[in-house]
Amino acid sequence: MQTYKTREEVPVQEKWNLDDIYSEIHKWEEDLNTIEQLSNELKKFDGAIQSGQELFQFLRKQEELSYKFNHVFPYAMLKVDEDTRKTESQTLLDRARNLSVKVSSNTSFFMPFLLGLDEETLKGYIAEEKGLEYFEKDLFESFRYKEHVLTKEQEEILSQLGEALSAPSTTFGMINNADIKFGEVTNKEGEKVELTRGMYSKLIEDEDREKRKEAYKAYYQPYLQMKNSIASTLSAAVKNNVTTSKIRRYPSALEKSLFGDMVPKEVYENLIKATKENIAPLHRYTELRKEILELNELRQYDMSVPLVSGVKQDISFDEAYETMLKALAPLGEDYVETLNQFKSSRYFDVRETPGKRSGAYNLGVYGVHPYILLNHQDDLDSLFTLVHECGHGVHSKLSSQYQPQISARYSIFVAEVASTVNEVLLIHYLLDQEKDEKLKRYLLNHFIDKFRGTFFTQVMFAEFEMLTHEKAEQGQPLNVEVFNQIYESLFKEYNGDALVFDEEVKYGWSRIPHFYRPFYVYKYATGFASAIHIATKLLEGDAQTLESYLEFLKSGSSDYPLELLKKTGVDLTSPEPIKNTLSKFAELVEEFAGL
The missing domain is CATH 1.20.140.70 (Oligopeptidase f, N-terminal domain)
Structure with a gap:
């Protein structure tokens, strides 16, 4: 690379x-x-x-x-x-x-x-x-x-x-992007080098368990060192949100967040409830992971390593782009042509460089075009990230093209639908193309891990936000101990008893930028559930779904999000889309176990 x-x-x-x-x-x-x-x-x-x-x-x-x-x-x-x-x-x-x-x-x-x-x-x-x-x-x-x-x-x-x-959010951003220096890890030559985020995402998947452990400890080191400062910024962010909600006479901070999208509180609560009622397949997968890795003790730094070894793929940015265009063919020629334009017109910032913001995002600029930040690592994860962000990008592009300025910006509630539809189409394309059984298992494992990260982890985060805001609303203190206790018990509840906890696990809350944008992460999970439904129909060649979905991408915020989704056949006020998503996960785990 x-x-x-x-x-x-x-x-x-x-x-x-x-x-x-x-x-x-x-x-x-x-x-x-x-x-x-x-x-x-x-x-x-x-x-x-x-x-x-x-x-x-x-x-x-x-x-x-x-x-x-x-x-x-x-x-x-x-x-x-x-x-x-x-x-x-x-x-x-x-x-x-x-x-x-x-x-x-x-x-x-x-x-x-x-x-x-x-x-x-x-x-x-x-x-x-x-x-x-x-x-x-x-x-x-x-x-x-x-x-x-x-x-x-x-x-x-x-x-x-x-x-x-907004100071707590700005402060955390500076700590997280500019000030934090990760601990050192050993490179291939046996020399100590400072860990970067890009290196971490690679090393945490390394087949050498000692390397994973070293990277994990080095990654969490600054968060543990700055735990009190970060707890103070997160506590202030939660309290600011609770205070403005009270000043504006909302029943709760959660209801203030849902008000703009006209989403009933029950949608949020049902998401958490339905997920916890159907958590068994996730626990089954955690146990499967321990079994396949042949470990006496499964730890958090064992949760990202692929369960099928020896199939590391090197995928350059250009190759990734070509694969994406083929995988998204079910969305029609116009969609694919739009994506061709993204690359030739330089909508992307592709590479990780010192000081560059970490992660990836899409930013639509009305009257210009979308801009997409990547930190491309030439691997399968980067291919998925590319496909994900391009889903957002085309959504931005089409909404700007077909809506006046006043209704061009789509709600965050529906934002994750377009990105996840793309990811589901990609995984199906890759699985269909693959003849090698080992690679098929690897891809299935990759999709299950993606599912775990985009759905279950986000629901767990959503519950963490709900519980911390409730404590603030009841006038209870928020500090390192409180955040640790809530996070650790949720982590155990969602991931099951097969995991043995290192000291670092309970500090997971300290590195999540989304917590400074309250009640945002649940939208990843509802978006994922909606996308699973839409993509399944698209893969069945349902022409009606394709037409209504492309209309949805052009709709911006011309209607409330739940209404826009209903037009594509997804009704999130009922528990059905969530239950269908969870049964899809159970199927994937069983298929993987069978292989």
């Missing part, structure tokens, strides 16, 4: 092209100034909206500001993520963040004003000003928030606290 010491060494074709947003920095500066100007103009509407025409002028200006801000902020963020150590990029992002707080403060009067109107007055404004029809659905959607919006003065104070309230 090619490794790079600097970003400059990476071939141009494997670096994203940010010139598509701003070809010169002075254009970024111009937009930043325009946003500030528009923000000041918007403030003048405070107390001055007396007619449909004035309401329309305010909303049109606000949308213009939003369009520009959705170029200024992503550009700065993408620059930072190329190399988190560069202060000039951090400065751009800080300026964009500060401006965001100012905009939020200058427009904070609008929600209280809007919700102070009675419905008849608003309808009168819309009848009087034709341009308002474009905003009508959004305006009435805002009425749902009536009881959760504060007075004008209170809203202004809250918006000014925006930066302070």
Whole structure:
């Protein structure tokens, strides 16, 4: 695998092209100034909206500001993520963040004003000003928030606290991406080298158990050293969320998170309940793992090593891309052609380099195109990551293409559907193509592990979030001991008794960035369940599902997420999709055990 010491060494074709947003920095500066100007103009509407025409002028200006801000902020963020150590990029992002707080403060009067109107007055404004029809659905959607919006003065104070309230998340981000130095591991030459995240993802799958153990201990070392600092940031994030939920008069922080998507609390609770009722196949798989690895004691650093050895595949980025295009053929020629364009137009940042943000993501920039960050390691996992992020990318691209700005951004609730449909299609393609029994077993094992990570682990995380928020709501303390106790008992409950726990296991909570974006992870699991249903139908050649699914990808947020999914044949208000997903997992485990 090619490794790079600097970003400059990476071939141009494997670096994203940010010139598509701003070809010169002075254009970024111009937009930043325009946003500030528009923000000041918007403030003048405070107390001055007396007619449909004035309401329309305010909303049109606000949308213009939003369009520009959705170029200024992503550009700065993408620059930072190329190399988190560069202060000039951090400065751009800080300026964009500060401006965001100012905009939020200058427009904070609008929600209280809007919700102070009675419905008849608003309808009168819309009848009087034709341009308002474009905003009508959004305006009435805002009425749902009536009881959760504060007075004008209170809203202004809250918006000014925006930066302070997001500080725990920002602090954890800096600790996790810029400051953390992992312990040392032994390389092939027998020399001690500092562990990187990319190396860890390789070493934790190494067939040599001592190497896995060494990497595991080195990886957790800084988290254990900084456990109190990280516990303090996580505790503050949870408490901030609980406090703002109370201020906004929501029954709980969980219900505040679900409100925007119109998801009933029962969907969240049923997900956890149904998973725990059907957890036996996961325990069976853990025992199978111990048996196949022939271990007296199964430990956490044994949970990622492939159970079929000697089939490590080297897959270059170009090969991975070709495989993806073939695997996604069931989605039709247009879909595949869209993906061809992604590569030739440099939507990707492919390689791991020092200081680059870890992990992978897709970021859609409305009016430009999606940007996809990867840290490609030339292996099977990287192929899956590529296919996953391209699912998000095409979803962003099609929603932007077919929806106006106001409804182009899809809800996070449905975000994981497109990515996971792609992964399911990929695994089926790979299994169908494979003639070698050993490789087939390897792929099946890979899919089971993927299932465990994307579904069961996320449900466990979701329960951890629910329990920690409940403690904060009851005024109970949140600290290292509390987080450890909750995390360890959940880990045992989900993974079964076959595991022997190292000291590090209970600190798993300390390295999860998603916990700073409350009640987000359950959407991976509901998305996974929805995707299993859709992909199964696509593989059966169901033309109706293909048509409704492609429509879904073009829908953005033109309807509530549960309604959009119902159109593809998935009803998450019933336990069926979850139960079907869990029975699919049980089948996979039995098939693997049979092999």
